[in-house]
Amino acid sequence: MAYIFQQALNALQLGSIYALIALGYTMVYGILTMINFAHGDLFMVGAFFCFLIAFYLHLSFVPTLLLSMTGVAFLGVVIERLAYKPLRNAPRVSAIITALGVGLFLENFTLALAPYPKHIPTLLENTTWTLGTLSISSLQIIVIVLSLVLMLILDFIVQRTKAGMAMRAISWDKTIVPLMGVPVNKIISLTFALGTGLGGAAGMMYGLAYPVIDPYMGIMVGWKAFICAVVGGIGNIRGAMIGGFILGGVEIMVAAFFPSTYRDFVAFTLLLVLLIVRPYGILGKPQPQKV
Amino acid sequence: MTPSEKILAVSHLSVDYDSIHAVDDISFDVGKGEIVTLIGANGAGKSSILRAISGLIPYNGSISYAGKDLKNIEADQIVAAGIAHVPEGRGIFGNLTVMENLKLATWQRKDKEQIKKDFENVFSLFPRxxxxxxxxxxxxxxxxxxMLAVGRALMTDAPMLLLDEPSMGLSPVLVRDIFKIIQDINQAGKTILLVEQNANMSLHIASRGYVLETGRIVLSGTGRELTGNPKVKEAYLGG
Structure with a gap:
């Protein structure tokens, strides 16, 4: 029993990181119907920003988090302006190829600057509480709680603020939005900033939980988070969160009860089956409510 | 109606879509407080004119509002400059509530108290x-x-409204209601440029009208003159 509870906690930790990244994919898709395949690499950049800030500036946890998020958000906005905006009316496949190119650029740029894996300094005293056979680390709690707080803030922005209304309106029909006096380009930038900022936060948390980081760490995690977004219903924010926790849960539970090499195989099989049953994802509809 | 101060001036406007002249060297103007209508068949270029005014499509020629050249102004700033556009097909955001649709249209405004009053005004105009x-x-x-599309345009607080086929797809009773509301809004001080296929109703409420055929103005005059014109009668008023 304690073992299952222990694994559930691990699943929540991994799931919340997947969910944070999946949000970035789903928000960009919702607003531009484009998959930002560089998003996994922005997650990686988030971990490296965290490393740079913690290692060279010796800042503590909260300023490091805020600076990493801001840095990645800024990078996301710049990428959208320079690489994606000129292609907004081009065929979608051009934008997707560009996104893959941007991802490769980020990987190799980081590789050029940091050829060896880096170790993120300890930013938090990690205390572990033991209850019988159950052990809970403070880091685990922080990752889960912080992710949930960030997701609640995002949900509030999208559902309750005027900027969120504008994002949802753009996902419905971008051509009408300027007639409301809403500057569409600024809202698209804001969406990129929010989505990639969350990816940056995820990168930092991943780096704290698994401290060795390298330029290719975003590839597999990025693909998995993308799958979470699709499973939840791409374009649907709450769907992305649910998708993240489902994949986190499946992976941890498979590794807990089967040889751990089965993990990705079983996880992806389950997801394929789910998509056959529900092609639009869990919360997606044939005409999904996007962003 | 006495000729009033020109508020919108369109001169030598041309719009091309892939080498097709949708709008071909058109000039017209709208006076402050007027209802001016552009009538014509499908494809005559009426919607393109409105889309050019709103800054949604590129064009040649010049468009100015209240003395301000609109050419290099972004669409969202044209709303701030004072022109609200009710697009063809209404353009309601189906995933936003009625309230959110209305609120979004207040994006450029800071006058919170007046926004509140305008909500009440819209709701008294459209109790539904x-x-x-x-x-x-x-x-x-x-x-x-x-109604929501018109309500949104009112919530922008723009003094001028561009209405693109507001009667499209509505039952005759609703068409009459919507034209009555357009008149009321005009009485309350809004300048209106109305694009319609329903020439009968729109010439009836308009002070002046322009008849478009394949991107050109072929006739113009007061609403009464055009209603009495034999050519207009034959082509647009069902004989």
Missing amino acids: LKERRKQQGGMLSGGEQQ
């Missing part, structure tokens, strides 16, 4: 919208969506 304010825009009927 008040009843349905928490419903999603996509759940509304065609007539309700048209």
